[in-house]
Amino acid sequence: MRGAGRTVPALGLGIVLLVAGCRGVTGEEADPALARSLPIAAPAPPGGSAAPAWPEDSAAAASRGDSTGGSTASGTPGRQKKGAGAASRSRWPAPLPGRPGPAEPVALVVPRAGVNAPITWIGPARDGVLDAPPLWRADVVGWDRSGPAPGEDGPAVVVGHLDTRTGPAVFARLPGVARGDAVAVVRSDGTVVVFRVSSIERARKDAFPVSRVYRVRPYPTIRLVTCGGRYDRERQSYEDNLIVYGDFAAWYRLSDFPGG
Structure with missing residues (x-):
């Protein structure tokens, strides 16, 4: 996206993105050690299929006193020694069971595209216009807060600039992603939700x-x-829009990664 005040694609019936101001940056970059440690390829989704077959619910596991995954009855991951089970660039730690549920997104990491960006919130649409992050903060991405948060059921929509008049922006290398790549969202509850690029x-x-x-x-x-x-x-x-689609693959404790 380039050019202040220019409209870009419809995102919902009658909705367009406006390159303008946003509500202010609410997130922050992920720890660089975490961003470096994430494998480029996403973990296989539950059941090994495109549509996740959920493992057992975390609340049910907790009610039995099952410590696998270390979840509490509320679904919030339990505390664990920092770095335990840490991932390397070629592997993922043990995932948490059950569904992630709602939590505020903090940072977006796309290893292949070199993305490590704070997440701010945009929306809801006003008069059919959805704000995009401002050009002077082209290093952040905007989450459409009128829809699901990353980790909730349904489509979490995240937008960012390709470039500005002065150079590359946060999604400059997004065209280089491939099917099977990882898209990770660091959340305020101390978890990392990972999606697998499907198309x-x-x-x-x-x-x-x-x-x-x-x-x-x-x-x-x-x-x-x-x-x-x-x-x-x-x-x-630009004449077109690039859209990267991802499906839930797994979620983890932030503390299980270097820098977490």
């Missing part, structure tokens, strides 16, 4: 795939949206 789509801005982006699944999904295609210098806008 990448480029669509014209005047034909934004609303039904696909906002399709509700009975498990958490994520959509990363930025600009793409040819840059129209006369209109000062």
Whole structure:
């Protein structure tokens, strides 16, 4: 995305993104050690299928006193010695059981694309316009807070700039991601939710795939949206949008990663 005040694709019926101000940065970058430690490839989803077959519910496990995964009855991961079971660049630690549930997103990490960005919140739409992060903070991404949070059932929509007039922005390398790649969200409850890239789509801005982006699944999904295609210098806008679709793969304690 480039050009203050320019509108970009529809994100929902009648909704467009406006490159303008946002509510203020609420998140922060993930610890660099954590970002470096995350494998590029996502873990296999539960059941080894595209549509996750949920493992047992964390609350049920806790009610039996099952310590596997270390969850409490509320589903919040229990405390563990920092760094225990830590991941390396080639492997993931033991995942938590059950569904992640709601929690405020803090940072987005996409290892292949070199993304380690604070998450701010945008929306709800006002008069059909959804704010994008401001160009002067092109290093952050915006989560559409009118929809599910990353880790809740349904589509969490996250938007970011491709570049600005002065250089690359947060999603400059997003076009390089591939199916099976990891997309990780660090959350305020001390967990990391990981999604597996299922598909990448480029669509014209005047034909934004609303039904696909906002399709509700009975498990958490994520959509990363930025600009793409040819840059129209006369209109000062890209012609297309790049959309990265991801499905829930696993979630973890932040403390199980280096820097967590």
